[in-house]
Each structure stands twice: as C-alpha cells, then as structure tokens.
Amino acid sequence: MINLLFFGRLGDFATQVPPTIEASTPAEIRQLLTADFPDLARELQQPQVLVSVNKMIVGWDQPLFDGSEVAFLPPVTGG
C-alpha cells in the first residue's frame, strides 16, 4: 500500500480521499483519483504542484514500493 498526504490547499480537496492506495507511480495515483475526485485531480495537474516520495522531491514517474509515502505539495508559503 502507498500512503498519501496532501498539504496546503490540496488538503481541502482531499478530505474524503482514503489514506492509502495501490499504485506504481505518483502519476498513476493522480490518474486513479480522477474518477472519484475530479476537483482534486485538476489541482494536481497544476504545473506548480510538486510530488515527494519518502520526503524527497521526485518526478511523477518515480517507481513506488509497498509502504512508500507520497505527498502532494502546492507552492510553499512559509517565512
């Protein structure tokens, strides 16, 4: 199973998303979410949204393994 995290405004679109999913890449997760969560999927298509696997920024085709933690990160606004 892959663990999912949604930060910032993405979290508001993901309140009903299950915490885990079966998928082999972040791109596939985004695809799988399209049917049930079209608004969230549209947000994830924004080019500024980054994805991390196990707390490292990666590309959308990064291979995932059982237990991977995938986080979707909108543009940061700290400081």
Add this chain to the structure above:
Amino acid sequence: MTTRIRIQQQDFDLAEEYQLLRQGHSTVGAVVTFSGLVRDFELSPEGSERIDSLNLQHYPGMTESLLKNIVEQANSRWDLIATTVIHRVGELLPMEQIVLVGVASEHRADAFEAAQFLMDYLKTQATFWKSVKGNGKHQWIESKASDQQAAARWDGVADE
C-alpha cells in the same frame, strides 16, 4: 559551523538566540538576525483584508531536512560560524513572531548576505503553508512571484 534548526509551536526569544549565536566563538565579528512577524492584514485580489489569525502547516521530517540543506548551501557560499533557523507552526495571532534567521560570521558581508539567502530559500523551498482566518473565512495564502524572483537572484552567484 554551529547549526541550530528548530520548528516549534512556541515563541522564541530574540535576545537569547542572539547570545547563542555569539557565544563560544571568539572569531565572531558580525551577527545578523532577521525576524518575521504576523501582520494583521493580508493582501488579496479584493484589496487589504484584516485577519484574525494565521495558521502554519508544515511537513514534519521533510521540512527539517530541507532547512538543513539550505543552511549547508549557505555555509558553502559564505564563511559562517553559526547559523540559527527557527520557524513557528500552528495558530499565530497578529504581531506574533513567525520566523527567525540568525547568522554569525567574522565579517558583516557574509552574515548579511547569508541571512538574506537563507530567508529567500526558506520562503521558496521549505515545506510550510500559510492560511489565514478573518471575516469568518479561511483561505490559503498564494505564493508570490516576488519571492521566486528574490530566490532566483542567487542562482548565478559564484561560490566564494
């Protein structure tokens, strides 16, 4: 170099952090500190709106390693003796402190430039997200192009 990185809900004491930056190193000739505060308004497309509170979310574990990496980059560009980065998270009220960056070095140019670099990179790379409450509304803060431009100015700067 001595590095202190803290992400915490509680407030920090600027005087205490300043003392920590200068103590124990007889070669320190310059200390620069920057502190960021919560304003009581936020600019929105409709103009300036008063806010009741600010909330800071972060990605535990990832934020710390990103900040550590940013401090290491600063240390490779400038001659630094001690660096402190403190960022608060959770619910904050107007006029409260949000962030502290402090740099100690032998000469002032290193401390001034490194402090600016640290803030510019923190704002554009560290995994924090701000939201505000006011007028009964909750809204996420949008990232600013001006912050991206501020960070980009360091791109072409050759390492010392």
